[in-house]
Amino acid sequence: MKIVKLSKTNVFQFVDHLKSFGEVHAPQRKGKKSSAFQPVKDNSKLLLSDENYTRTILPIKKYFHKPIDTLLKFSPGKGFEDAYEEEEAKVLFGVHSCDISAILTLDRVFAGKYVDTYYFRRRKQIAIIGMSCIPDEYCYCHSMGTDFVEDGFDLFLSDIGESYLVKVGTSLGDDMVSTASDLFIDYDEKDTDEYKRRINEFPTLFVTKVDETNLPAILDMEYKSEIWEEMGDRCFNCGICSMVCPTCFCFDVNDELCIDGESGERKRCWDSCLFKSHAMVAGGHNFREKRSDRFKHRFLHKHQEFMGEFGRTSCVGCGRCTQDCPADIHFVGMVKRIKGDIACVYEGNNKK
């Protein structure tokens, strides 16, 4: 793996250079306390340092699997036509390892039996530049094994103080670096030591930790636990956790008709298994009738079924679901409680 060093004083110049590879999107302020990946117009607005950007409101899945996506247009004269318009190449700058890991998970989901062309044609158009981070009280990526990624990025910037060590992951990443070679220098032994010191220290920075060993089996044994009813009483079924989850991928497809009553568009839209209609079938019958059934289903799909299908849980430990839950459900607390720590509260109570 090629590794070079980028001084922090050269970062903005590098961002400008990246614009020749596509429209650069990076975390910037959204609202009063949050951040979001947005097009970069002014480099000074970038949130780069670990202090002011832990997680964006939505993960980067929004670029590949859009919240609302028009799939095709139809009309009596023309039949139907693909609604996809070739998008300008993009460069996502400053993606954390949990979100990169989530994209690798989505790759496997969308490359399943029926390959999702809508997802993959955007995937090809968008470069990913990762960046190291410092965990806050909601992060538990270390517990989920997603705190470091070995692939899934074109470049990955690791903070070593005054500079970043830049790992080159793809030939596109190599082009990005080699066409701006005067911005980079070779790293030395001291940089290697600092890099190793930081990665060794990293696991000690987590406040939130969870051990998911044996969880799939325990979830099976606790299928009829009263905890699900408790959670059903608490959960709004609002779907926020699904929307902000970097690996929730469900969508609903509907046709919208124009007022000529003939032409229209077919759209797909992020869906959630917490919604009542998600498992509703003809005649109004519902496979998951109660709020508690739906809460349990989402939890089991993340932490049990995914394990069977893909060999790992789909949770990457980004902390978004717990941070954003309006019912104050603490999902790590849930895991601990179900694993036997009955004193463990699953209410957040620590939100600001």
Next chain:
Amino acid sequence: MPKPKVGIFSLTCCEGCQLEILNCEDELLDIAGAVDIVSFGMAQSNNPETALDIAFVEGTVVMESEVEILKAIRERSTTLIAIGACATYGGVAAMNYEVNRKELKEVVYGADAALIPSITPSPLHKFVKVDFSLQGCPIEKSQFLKLLGYLLHGDSPIFPDYPVCAECKRKENECVLVQHNIPCMGPITVAGCDARCPSHFNGCDGCFGPVDEANVAMEYHVMREKGMDNDEIRRMMHVFAPTAEVFKKDE
């Protein structure tokens, strides 16, 4: 095939829903091309009372005479659609629908109370069969146009049946409730407005009415944590959808 005959009617209300239809400026010609607008009080003066394919009715029923007007519209219409919070849930006019009408009239009009012909403000479905309802105060014109498209195509309309929160997060809004402790009805209010109020840093007022299976007890719990008392919360829920079944059992 002749164009479907459409009527747009108003009972007691601010007529904001009719205005929203009139506000479909870019689409008005298309609408006029697709349907025959027989009756539209706000937009035209000659409104004959003929048989209709689709009747859109806004407003709350607050007088006996309106019950008769509504029944007559139902009688001559194949499809009747309630539009807006008033027609669907009684709306603002029904905010105190549980208070004894006679006593209320006496408080407001004193000795003349008996002259006021008002009855308990009620949504349309209390008197006639309603085939479909468009939510909101006022309705969203995008939903009106979508509904018209579905109807003209002969399809059952498909609208969101999940809370505003989902729509709000799809827009990547910062949560006013979680991040800023602003009272918000988003978790129990049905989506369809594109999270209009939270997108402008206001809590959702619930004008679209409750989502199916709304977790009202939890909304009480969360709002109490934000500093409201039960009475304030109850009143917040009763502004737009006072007659909703789910709001009858509270706390």
